[in-house]
Amino acid sequence: MMQPLFILTCMRSYSSVVSAMLGQHPQMYGLPELNPFLADTLGGIIQKLQNSRPQGLSGLLRTVAELEYQEQTAKTVHQAHAWFAKHAHWPMHDFFAYLGKKVGARILIEKSPTTAIDERRLAQLHHQFPDACCLHLVRHPRPTCASICELQQKTSILTSRRAGIPADPEQLWLRINSNILRFTAQLPPDRTLVIQGEQLLSQPELYLPQITEWLDLRTDAIAIAAMQHPEQSPYACLGPPNAPFGHDPNFLNHPHFEKRPTKAFRLEGPLEWQPPGNSGFSKATIKVARMLGYQ
């Protein structure tokens, strides 16, 4: 099996579009969110998702529908449920080996933001895939937190029912990125790189070839051009009613890529999603953000 690429990231950090773009390279295959380290086995993961966030099952179901049954329909998603019941004892490594056989000699890309929320999941990643490469995808904390906050407000009823008070977006950003920094610091330096989503999406012609060079893949114009069509991914649209998601809904509704000029955000200043007069980001957040190249 070729070693997978894991995109480690905070939610609302362009991971859907970036994962789908990379997945369009002829030697890569972008997966929807599998939430691969929520538990030790497929059965455990499915049970956790069913209990806490059923819509999070979409990625797993769509993947098996697509690769085992060659199409994503309500019927094949139903079949996928049965397939997972049969393979509930598989650890994620075995599932990736199965997916690897299905996609041929291509690098699987997985990007679930749930992975980096908990350091134990990152440890599980390393345990199951000790030779995998990890791409730390970052986004400026100000727009990231604003976007998380907006999402939380949209889903406030569901969130409050399920998990109490929504997590503070800044604390989420800080915890996830700190977890990733600590984890990747222990990996061999050539197996983990950091990229700012803003830079990648504003200058794909500059940074996509660097990513493929790092992974020792084709860097020719055809391959790079293909990567700028994430809408070609089989998962770049809403799925069947019984597995509609797997990516950020905004991306699923608007999967075409357009270059995004980098907007200037500042770390200093009050936070728009907090009550007026707040003192802005904490020192800890500013410190980590500066380490990642933000001002």
Added chain:
Amino acid sequence: MTFSSNIHFRAIPLGFLATPGEHRIQNAVFFKKRLYVGVISHPVDATTTSIARLLRYYPGAERWEAVYEAVVEKSSVLSATRPFPLELGWRALSIMPIDGGTEALCATLLSLRNAQLIYSTDGEHFEALPAVDVKQPRAAPFGLLHPFQSWLFATPVGAMSDGLYMRENGHASLYVTRNPRTGDWQPANAPGFGNPGNEVVHGLIDFHGWLYAAVGNPFAGFQLWRTQAVGPPPFTWELALDTGARRYTLNPSVASMAIFQDALYLGTGVPETELLSDEVAGAEIIRIFPDNRWELVMGKPRFSPIGLQVPLSANSPGFDDSQNTLVAALASSNDVLYAAVVQRSQREITGFQIRQTVDGENWQQLHSPAFLNPCAYSLRVLLAMPNFLLAGGVWKFEATTPDPEPSLWCFS
């Protein structure tokens, strides 16, 4: 790739440094075929004053003499009053061309009450230039001196400090004069090069007709600026490299620079003379070319606006040891580039090593029994000549230490 080799470094004992305490070899330069070494000594005995000495070595006769001595305050006084948050003593030794094709030796001595710039055309007689008012940042004593074109560039110590002083007193700044004896110094750049985060000027070096200034920025990573010093000061400066070469705050400053095989090499890390923040990473070596293209020689792979940067040496930060946080010195002779690499943590220095390369990419660690002397605390100075290398640093010992013998090391 990294190799290692056992090398015989010959010790050149510094006989003037027998007093128990800490002796810091701060810089060294050849002038009129003699070696001049600036040392500051802090005795263990709290009642004994600290001494800054400018020592001269006669290579043939293997003899030292003190050519200049001054009393300076102890570190304890420094921390109590803190007008300069960096260490006292000899902060610069520089050879400056003067009229008639000859040269002069300029040196700056930083002391709380005796900040001085001294000047000699023969190495025998030193003229102390008028004292400067240490309370005035514009006139503060200088910490760096560097001749370029027909100018002498200098950095006020306030622009070399750890930031606390800077935030109250201004930003990274440079001054120039045609003649240091006149005291007519003019600003050579806009304060902080126009960026308030640029707090520190750590080094000056000329390369391909440009003067390069290594500028520390703890908020966004080091910057490298350059000028051709055309027209009257302040000069026009061009940004050659910024954001700590895309490692951001993990590369806050350049501690050392050297030119080797038509490239300017930069060694990262926070110099020993400054306080260390809590964020310390393994040091890197980066090389930059006259067209501002740069390459990662040793360090962390990363994406960059000029392409994927993978260390040419195949060494990760700190030569594969993240404890090696400082490239304290770089020096090149015709054929060899040397690096002094120091393990510096927030509390102490735990080791050092010297490495060499003949191609800029494949580095060899030099081992020597001399480095195992328990009194040899750190490494600060490398002076490379065509047929030998001199190395010096910090020595610490007690009255009970047997045969501490503070020395320079020579490898020929």
